[in-house]
Amino acid sequence: MTPVILVVTEKSVVDLFEYQGKQYFERYDIPTPVGDVADSVEQALAVAEGIGYPVVLKAQVKVGGRGKAGGVKVATNAAEVLEHANAILGLDIKGHVVERLWVEEASSIAREYYASFTLDRANKTHLGMLSAQGGVEIEVVAEENPDAIAFLSIDPVRGLDLATARRWVHEAELDEPAREQAAELLVRLYRCYVEGDCDLAEINPLIMTPDFVVKALDAKVTLDENASFRHPEWNAFRATDTTDPREIMAREKGLNYIGLDGTVGIIANGAGLAMSTLDVVNQVGGTAANFLDIGGGANADVMAAALEVINADPKVRVIFVNIFGGITRVDDVANGVLEALRRVHIASPIVLRLDGTNALLGREILEPYLSDTLITEPTMVEAARRAVAFTQGA
Amino acid sequence: MSIFVDENTKVIVQGLTGSQGRFHGLRNRDYGTKIVAGVTPGKGGSDVDGIPVFNSVVEAVAATGASASFIVVPPMFAAAAILEAAAGGITFIVCITEGIPAHDEAVTYNRLVEDFPGVRLLGPNCPGIISPGKCNIGITSGDIALPGGPVGIVSRSGTLTYQALHELSQQGIGQTTCVGIGGDPVPGTNFIDCLAAFQDDPETKAVMMIGEIGGSEEERAAEWIKAHMTKPVVAYIAGVTAPAGRKMGHAGAIISGSKGTAQAKMDALREAGVYVCQNPTEAGAKMVEIVHAMGL
Numbered sequence: 001m002t003p004v005i006l007v008v009t010e011k012s013v014v015d016l017f018e019y020q021g022k023q024y025f026e027r028y029d030i031p032t033p034v035g036d037v038a039d040s041v042e043q044a045l046a047v048a049e050g051i052g053y054p055v056v057l058k059a060q061v062k063v064g065g066r067g068k069a070g071g072v073k074v075a076t077n078a079a080e081v082l083e084h085a086n087a088i089l090g091l092d093i094k095g096h097v098v099e100r101l102w103v104e105e106a107s108s109i110a111r112e113y114y115a116s117f118t119l120d121r122a123n124k125t126h127l128g129m130l131s132a133q134g135g136v137e138i139e140v141v142a143e144e145n146p147d148a149i150a151f152l153s154i155d156p157v158r159g160l161d162l163a164t165a166r167r168w169v170h171e172a173e174l175d176e177p178a179r180e181q182a183a184e185l186l187v188r189l190y191r192c193y194v195e196g197d198c199d200l201a202e203i204n205p206l207i208m209t210p211d212f213v214v215k216a217l218d219a220k221v222t223l224d225e226n227a228s229f230r231h232p233e234w235n236a237f238r239a240t241d242t243t244d245p246r247e248i249m250a251r252e253k254g255l256n257y258i259g260l261d262g263t264v265g266i267i268a269n270g271a272g273l274a275m276s277t278l279d280v281v282n283q284v285g286g287t288a289a290n291f292l293d294i295g296g297g298a299n300a301d302v303m304a305a306a307l308e309v310i311n312a313d314p315k316v317r318v319i320f321v322n323i324f325g326g327i328t329r330v331d332d333v334a335n336g337v338l339e340a341l342r343r344v345h346i347a348s349p350i351v352l353r354l355d356g357t358n359a360l361l362g363r364e365i366l367e368p369y370l371s372d373t374l375i376t377e378p379t380m381v382e383a384a385r386r387a388v389a390f391t392q393g394a
Numbered sequence: 395m396s397i398f399v400d401e402n403t404k405v406i407v408q409g410l411t412g413s414q415g416r417f418h419g420l421r422n423r424d425y426g427t428k429i430v431a432g433v434t435p436g437k438g439g440s441d442v443d444g445i446p447v448f449n450s451v452v453e454a455v456a457a458t459g460a461s462a463s464f465i466v467v468p469p470m471f472a473a474a475a476i477l478e479a480a481a482g483g484i485t486f487i488v489c490i491t492e493g494i495p496a497h498d499e500a501v502t503y504n505r506l507v508e509d510f511p512g513v514r515l516l517g518p519n520c521p522g523i524i525s526p527g528k529c530n531i532g533i534t535s536g537d538i539a540l541p542g543g544p545v546g547i548v549s550r551s552g553t554l555t556y557q558a559l560h561e562l563s564q565q566g567i568g569q570t571t572c573v574g575i576g577g578d579p580v581p582g583t584n585f586i587d588c589l590a591a592f593q594d595d596p597e598t599k600a601v602m603m604i605g606e607i608g609g610s611e612e613e614r615a616a617e618w619i620k621a622h623m624t625k626p627v628v629a630y631i632a633g634v635t636a637p638a639g640r641k642m643g644h645a646g647a648i649i650s651g652s653k654g655t656a657q658a659k660m661d662a663l664r665e666a667g668v669y670v671c672q673n674p675t676e677a678g679a680k681m682v683e684i685v686h687a688m689g690l
Binding site for chain 2: 119121122124126155156157194227229268269273276280281325326327356357379381
């Protein structure tokens with residue numbers, strides 16, 4: 001069982017690829033195997049020749065189960081590098097097409113451990129997890145053998161010192177020769193997690209080699225986008241990882257958009273109201289084409305951009321605009337709708353539900369333009385019904 | 395009665411001289427809130443539409459006797475502003491700032507707990523608090539709230555907070571206090587804090603709770619309700635049909651001890667005796683039914 005947490009409300013995190021995570025670790029002196037990225041077979045060979053054999057070729061995708069899918073291979077000579085690089089580049093792993101490889105020195109593994117830091121929301125502290133049973137999914141360890149994980153609650157004000165880390169590696173029963181190195185590595189990983197503004201910093205496996213060297217063989221790092229103002233180095237991580245043209249267009253326009261498969265295009269202000277709008281559309285028999293939160297303080301330009309993005313989706317049969325003004329003023333929203341109608345031909349009818357700050361003014365602005373294809377409804381549920389009716393009619 | 399604030403609460407606005415601070419600070423004052431001062435470093439001695447501005451919270455509190463602060467500053471300054479308010483003698487802080495780094499929130503929360511145990515922080519990234527007819531601190535539009543009770547509202551989602559107020563006010567059902575706790579990773583005030591305050595407030599007869607997917611705060615609230623709450627609670631959880639977004643890190647999934655889905659939350663709340671509804675309108679209708687059945 002893999003716990004999946006639905007987090008459409010948390011737009012503010014950035015998942016790094018393994019290679020980016022390892023490069024991030026290097027900034028904090030966390031030992032990782034020597035390696036480099038390769039976007040072609042030729043590059044893979046050049047990197048491998050530079051490192052010396054054997055090497056490991058690893059598909060760079062943000063999805064688990066790479067190994068089983070054939071995305072991780074050892075090469076002991078140039079011919080094998082060519083063969084594996086050819087096979088892995090372009091490989092489809094659970095819908096993620098491999099466009100980049102990480103080529104690194106092959107490591108001999110004596111033991112595999114697990115280490116991570118993340119925020120414990122319930123206790124409002126940081127939480128370290130350390131286990132002598134690494135290399136497998138930590139959820140499985142947590143379920144089958146919870147005592148094998150040493151949990152460490154860390155006061156964000158006080159942080160983690162080396163003495164505590166030493167007690168921790170002892171408690172987790174890491175092998176004796178690995179303990180001091182692991183303790184030092186954990187202090188560095190904590191520093192990376194805090195100073196690097198990570199939402200999650202996870203190493204699985206953290207390995208000890210047969211000659212007792214401890215290093216991070218994998219890296220899973222999630223960054224807190226809210227901290228980007230103090231991390232100019234993150235710009236390099238922001239390369240797009242979506243192939244949905246609708247999402248790319250929305251991102252270019254700075255919109256919080258997630259593409260779905262239905263026929264009702266949705267625009268709402270606030271993540272909660274946007275989710276609620278999806279719920280209501282579903283409850284009255286419709287399907288949402290997207291999740292789109294135009295946020296607080298949305299103005300005419302944002303509204304127009306949102307309508308343009310949804311208009312570009314060929315599956316959309318109707319657009320449901322659900323606005324409850326707070327900071328967002330409904331008159332601005334109304335003007336945005338009219339602005340969008342002037343700028344582009346909107347192919348689908350628009351059903352609006354407008355309430356909150358300056359709602360009366362907003363409705364007055366739209367009044368002269370209302371028609372069979374530009375409709376206002378007084379409540380969220382009625383508006384959803386009206387919108388869904390358009391998708392079911394002839 | 396109301397919870398956390400009332401008609402006598404004196405409020406300072408940190409960031410009053412900024413465009414957002416000015417807009418909402420004056421809007422809150424127009425509502426009747428006692429906005430007594432603004433704080434902007436370097437702008438002490440000036441005023442915003444007659445409201446005196448001070449350089450620091452300490453000076454503002456000394457001059458006005460304020461006990462509450464409304465923080466409207468950019469995310470990079472918010473953590474420092476919260477701690478300045480606490481150190482300056484403020485006991486109730488409302489921070490609406492969106493986009494504060496999670497690590498700043500974690501440090502700030504723990505500093506408040508350790509060094510200023512008497513201080514309550516609402517937010518960050520929340521719409522604020524409104525006690526209809528008495529006090530409005532935040533960005534909620536005052537005209538959608540109806541004074542007189544008997545319902546208390548607590549909500550994690552900004553816009554759905556307004557929706558909840560609207561659903562009740564439309565039906566002539568007033569509110570004692572409406573608290574938007576915000577959806578950030580480390581909220582200063584959580585569902586349980588608000589549920590406990592509503593349980594103790596004699597004028598609040600029933601509570602409407604609006605949650606959303608992610609985290610485990612709703613499940614914890616359900617446990618608390620089961621053990622302590624005698625007043626009826628109506629809940630709506632947004633995100634039943636939400637798309638599966640990003641899969642949270644493995645570590646996060648383990649510690650939350652919950653799948654974080656709307657279904658898991660609704661099940662926990664139902665199990666605790668809460669009336670769980672499918673959308674905000676249904677939740678409003680259910681609350682009307684409950685209030686009428688009480689003869690109110």
